[in-house]
Amino acid sequence: MKKILLYFLFLSFLVPVVAKAQFETYKDSVVQLYGVVMSADSLKALPSVSIVVKGRNQGTISSEQGVFSIPILRGDVIEFTSVGYKPKLVTIPKNLEGNQQSMIQLMVEDTVYLPATIIKKRPTREEFERDFVNTKVPDDEQEIARQNLSERNLRALMAAYPRDGREATNYYLKQNAQKYYSAGQLPPQNIFNPLAWAEFIKAWKRGDFKNKSGN
Structure with a gap:
């Protein structure tokens, strides 16, 4: 203690x-x-x-x-x-x-360079209307999609890209069907057939006769 x-x-x-x-x-x-x-x-x-x-x-x-x-x-x-x-x-x-x-x-001062500010006079009504009309508004997503899906762009894509399996198979079967149709005889000449000329013009407009890579 x-x-x-x-x-x-x-x-x-x-x-x-x-x-x-x-x-x-x-x-x-x-x-x-x-x-x-x-x-x-x-x-x-x-x-x-x-x-x-x-x-x-x-x-x-x-x-x-x-x-x-x-x-x-x-x-x-x-x-x-x-x-x-x-x-x-x-x-x-x-x-x-x-x-x-x-x-x-x-x-020590920390120098910061800011972009120059340009002061202009207020435009007149004629100048505003001229600039407003000539101003190019960028395309939105909907307009870009519409242009990509236009007939002209689709035809260009069809001409640039090779045929897929289905297209190649259909083309081969169509050629064989025409060959078998005239087997053992002279093939028919459709130069005087108006229906054949109509189909030819449609095919030419579609671009069916353009060369496609990969054929």
Whole structure:
């Protein structure tokens, strides 16, 4: 029982000493940073610059005169950001002497090239009607589908692509039927047959006599 009391008595004296030592160590690592943010080209004070400690939810902004003040720890990384300027990272040295430091941070402008804006006069009614009529409206999906399925495009596809199995089989059977019809005699001459001429003209319009690859 006495050992337990001595143990708790020892802890009661040791804990405050350790806590005080940790507090002194933390207190020594805290640095109050003062500074001014200015533009690098004109040395003009920059207001509303965001000063943030990386990795911690801590930060501040510069005043109208570009002045700022923020408590930090040795070894922290400070980020300076402002619209129209390149961001800047500053690492606080761990061997920094003293608990109060000042700095002057220069910011470099971030050049952004925007497309030129051309201002023209308001068009007259005649100019508007002329441009409206001559403006080409791009085809929608329905119009593109209609053009692809037009008779002209289908004929071009028929002439470019070879016959499939069914077409080749029908063509072969048709040729054999004509050959067997006139077997053992002279084949009929349809040069004077008006019906044959009508079928020939229709076939010629359909493009049946065009050469097809793969035959």
